[in-house]
Amino acid sequence: MRFVDEAEIRVEAGDGGNGKASFRREKYIPLGGPDGGDGGDGGSVYLVATENVNTLVDFRYHSVHRAQRGQNGGSRDCTGKKGDDCFVPVPPGTIVYEADTGEKIGDLTKPGQQLLVAKGGFHGLGNTRFKSSINRAPQQTSKGTPGEHRMLRLELMVIADVGLLGMPNAGKSSLIRAVSSARPKVADYPFTTLHPNLGVVRVDDMRSFVIADIPGVIEGAAEGAGLGLQFLKHLSRTGLLLHILDIAPYQSDETPVSAARKIIAEVEKWSDELAEKPRWLVLNKIDNVPDDELDTHCQAILDELDWDGPVYKISALKNQGTQELMYAIMDFLEAQRNSLEPIADEPV
Structure with a gap:
């Protein structure tokens, strides 16, 4: 529909x-x-x-x-x-x-x-x-x-517990397909997502949460560029933002760090309230980096971003690391719902 x-x-x-x-x-x-x-x-x-x-x-x-x-x-x-x-x-x-x-x-x-x-x-x-x-x-x-x-x-305004934030083609749609029954369009070119998609993630029989995927945000979205401005508002009701970062971007002139900084800047321009929401960094497409280089490559990104929050390494396409991420999200959301102070997971 x-x-x-x-x-x-x-x-x-x-x-x-x-x-x-x-x-x-x-x-x-x-x-x-x-x-x-x-x-x-x-x-x-x-x-x-x-x-x-x-x-x-x-x-x-x-x-x-x-x-x-x-x-x-x-x-x-x-x-x-x-x-x-x-x-x-x-x-x-x-x-x-x-x-x-x-x-x-x-x-x-x-x-x-x-x-x-x-x-x-x-x-x-x-x-x-x-x-x-x-x-x-x-x-x-x-x-x-x-x-x-x-x-x-x-x-x-889409009501979801978790919102996916990231540049076009970062792997947001692949992630929501991997962890829920939602089937957004996935392809090897940007802007395949043209409207928000909702998926229900069930971690077990009694626990679940709703995750929302919006069109990719590009530089200038807060001023109306691309589709991001139209749909950033849907993230305002979420309890947690997952910043999906492609660690091996398809564009040669775009690095993971520059892509992350663009997203952060656009979110801050759009809304202080949105910028202050809990945000986790999810390093996606680890299957595109050789195993012996992965840790060094990811650490370099974190050092350059000066990131000190929760970090998860996944491959949405190969379904690597996604289950651990979903369980951590569920624990975080339950802590929020019970009005407890969530305990940030250590970077992995």
């Missing part, structure tokens, strides 16, 4: 039903008095976070959502039926903005969560409501109020 992370929709709540003006007309009951009922309330529009929806693409083709109008009141003090509410399914992680003003209305983060975005109109009053000791036969009624009409901008 095509990934779409922004859409505009129009929501229209139902109008309230009008009140009824009528009088009781029965044989042998003279001067029966007013018996006009109230109208029904208009239906409201709700957005509902739904687990089996993972894209906003449907809103490109179905952009108007209406709730039902309330029925008018009837004779014999019959109240009109309330209009049915309209429930619009959206993916968890959807942020809702007023399209015209940019005001944030709400954030749907958990499956089943609902957000009222357009309130139905209030019902009108029948003439029974206006009866008094001095007005025994009122003709007065009131109309239902209009329901709210709004233009909304929906923005989807």
Whole structure:
């Protein structure tokens, strides 16, 4: 399914039903008095976070959502039926903005969560409501109020525990394929990933986490170059960033150190909050370096970067070192969830 992370929709709540003006007309009951009922309330529009929806693409083709109008009141003090509410399914992680003003209305983060975005109109009053000791036969009624009409901008931010960060062709898609059932496109050229991919990593029967792969970030992404700017926001909700570094890049003019520095610079330009997230360095494609040169090659990269955080050496393509990395991530995330201070693993 095509990934779409922004859409505009129009929501229209139902109008309230009008009140009824009528009088009781029965044989042998003279001067029966007013018996006009109230109208029904208009239906409201709700957005509902739904687990089996993972894209906003449907809103490109179905952009108007209406709730039902309330029925008018009837004779014999019959109240009109309330209009049915309209429930619009959206993916968890959807942020809702007023399209015209940019005001944030709400954030749907958990499956089943609902957000009222357009309130139905209030019902009108029948003439029974206006009866008094001095007005025994009122003709007065009131109309239902209009329901709210709004233009909304929906923005989807992928909810994942771990985000993959790196240059194009660093091996992010290969890693997510190796450790989960997600099947993003993989090829020997850059920019094979054009939209975020989510994968569920199960380390055992009872423990799992969600990992997100976004398009590769290039120099100038924070100013709009490439696809990275559009999707860097999806990493803001992750608990851990994996900085995937190709230790044998395909471009002769690009070194692992220069590639790493470009990524770090773009993340810092984009968001201080994102730059401060826990970040591990993952040295990928170790199968492209001779075994007797691997340790020296990796250490040189770490020394030049002055890196003192956790480091893992893997080959996503050959599935080397990936299992150990996933177990370490699971331990880290569990420590975060339990509000404990995570203990950084020693570099390997």
